[in-house]
Amino acid sequence: MQEKEKGEKYVSNRLPFIIIKRLPRYGKAGRGNRSQYISVFTRNPRGGKAKDLDVKDIAAYQQYAAEHGIGQILAHAPYTINACGKDERVQEFARETMADDLRRLEEIPDCKYNFHPGSHVQQGAEVGIEKIAGVLNEIMWQEQKTTVLLETMAGKGTEVGRNFEELQEILSRVKYPEKMGVCLDTCHVFDGGYDISGHLEEVLEEFDRIIGLDKLCAIHLNDSKNVLGSHKDRHECLGAGNLTMDAIVRIINHPALKKLPFYLETPNDLEGYAREIAMLKAARKD
Ligand code: ZN
Ligand code: FE
Numbered sequence: 001m002q003e004k005e006k007g008e009k010y011v012s013n014r015l016p017f018i019i020i021k022r023l024p025r026y027g028k029a030g031r032g033n034r035s036q037y038i039s040v041f042t043r044n045p046r047g048g049k050a051k052d053l054d055v056k057d058i059a060a061y062q063q064y065a066a067e068h069g070i071g072q073i074l075a076h077a078p079y080t081i082n083a084c085g086k087d088e089r090v091q092e093f094a095r096e097t098m099a100d101d102l103r104r105l106e107e108i109p110d111c112k113y114n115f116h117p118g119s120h121v122q123q124g125a126e127v128g129i130e131k132i133a134g135v136l137n138e139i140m141w142q143e144q145k146t147t148v149l150l151e152t153m154a155g156k157g158t159e160v161g162r163n164f165e166e167l168q169e170i171l172s173r174v175k176y177p178e179k180m181g182v183c184l185d186t187c188h189v190f191d192g193g194y195d196i197s198g199h200l201e202e203v204l205e206e207f208d209r210i211i212g213l214d215k216l217c218a219i220h221l222n223d224s225k226n227v228l229g230s231h232k233d234r235h236e237c238l239g240a241g242n243l244t245m246d247a248i249v250r251i252i253n254h255p256a257l258k259k260l261p262f263y264l265e266t267p268n269d270l271e272g273y274a275r276e277i278a279m280l281k282a283a284r285k286d
């Protein structure tokens with residue numbers, strides 16, 4: 001848990017959390033790291049109130065992004081929300097936070113919003129899935145431009161989204177499936193028991209059969225500190241974990257994946273990210 005939060009927090013390049021408020025700075029951090037895409041938190045990842053977006057900030061960011069070839073923003077919801085919480089107040093907090101995030105993200109063109117489906121605690125996955133879809137149906141609307149992504153989870157504790165079937169169950173219950181997709185976290189699926197290190201082709205076939213590769217919108221590219229099926233969710237730097245660098249190179253070059261945006265959530269610092277990005281660029285076969 002601690003490790004995961006630390007790892008994912010660093011996605012924001014160690015700048016203050018509330019990136020949505022400070023888009024130009026984050027664009028620059030992405031550029032400094034020579035990354036093409038940036039991942040941001042919509043607010044402090046541990047929750048809390050977020051400031052309204054400043055129109056001037058958005059315009060400045062858009063200009064900077066266009067000039068420097070920075071593509072799509074992937075916004076990450078805070079970790080503290082649980083859309084399938086047992087207690088109604090827990091669910092209400094998720095509903096309010098996500099609705100507020102979506103309202104603010106609507107100002108940013110070509111933006112995607114990723115969230116962890118939640119933990120069903122003792123309610124069972126079926127109830128969890130129903131509740132998550134219920135929250136999405138209450139907060140999403142017809143004209144919404146932001147795509148909402150479900151993240152594949154490691155299956156730690158009672159996490160929902162531990163396999164492709166559960167994600168598909170959520171997608172099959174939402175009112176606006178065309179506004180939804182999946183973000184595949186390589187550490188999470190590996191920890192969840194999908195061998196993307198040794199059997200990438202088979203895992204992608206399974207994803208395609210159950211969810212559909214057309215729904216796959218983004219990749220969180222992480223190595224794992226733990227073994228296949230460990231259900232742990234502890235990210236490792238690229239090549240330093242059990243996925244291995246060979247597997248990561250296959251992932252970034254796979255024909256079904258290579259056109260997707262990749263986002264690092266490795267436990268690294270700015271220089272470390274720059275090294276990882278340089279390594280990925282060198283390994284990319286275009
Ligand atoms: Zn994680
Ligand atoms: Fe995440």
Ligand code: FE
Pocket residue numbers: 151185220265
């Ligand atoms: Fe992730």
